Amino acid sequence: MSTGDGRSIETSSLYLVEDRVTTFEGSRWPFESGTCTAVKMAEAGFYYCGSVSNPDWVRCVVCHQDMEGWEESDNPTKEHKRSTPGCAYLKLKDPYKITFADVLELERCSIENYSSLEEEKLVNDLESLVDQMRDQLTAAVKNIQTTY
Ligand SMILES: [Zn+2]
Numbered sequence: 001m002s003t004g005d006g007r008s009i010e011t012s013s014l015y016l017v018e019d020r021v022t023t024f025e026g027s028r029w030p031f032e033s034g035t036c037t038a039v040k041m042a043e044a045g046f047y048y049c050g051s052v053s054n055p056d057w058v059r060c061v062v063c064h065q066d067m068e069g070w071e072e073s074d075n076p077t078k079e080h081k082r083s084t085p086g087c088a089y090l091k092l093k094d095p096y097k098i099t100f101a102d103v104l105e106l107e108r109c110s111i112e113n114y115s116s117l118e119e120e121k122l123v124n125d126l127e128s129l130v131d132q133m134r135d136q137l138t139a140a141v142k143n144i145q146t147t148y
Pocket of ligand 1: 045060061062063064065080084087088089090
């Protein structure tokens with residue numbers, strides 16, 4: 001599990017609600033009452049990723065969607081649906097009764113989602129590298145033109 005900016009694929013131990021609840025224990029999670037308690041967040045598929053500057057940062061164990069800016073009256077499952085309606089986690093009937101087949105399916109989706117997020121990140125990095133090189137080349141060409 002990662003608590004920084006980097007995502008991590010090591011979430012397989014977090015498919016159980018109880019295990020996700022433990023990520024909130026001793027954390028900076030701000031809500032102890034209302035609809036956004038640690039248990040409610042875990043039931044909605046989230047585990048804790050927060051820090052001093054982002055005390056309410058959570059991530060879905062399957063779609064890896066980061067979410068923050070929670071309010072005490074938010075409904076975590078509703079917010080999850082709004083953010084990533086296709087997330088496989090949301091298809092579970094009862095998060096407390098997941099089967100081995102469920103875990104396999106969640107794992108498959110998790111890996112798939114992780115790969116496409118990483119791919120997106122690589123493409124973005126590559127694009128900004130190309131932009132940077134283009135700028136440097138343009139500057140070099142201008143420099144040559146003014147020198148000769
Ligand atoms: Zn999700």
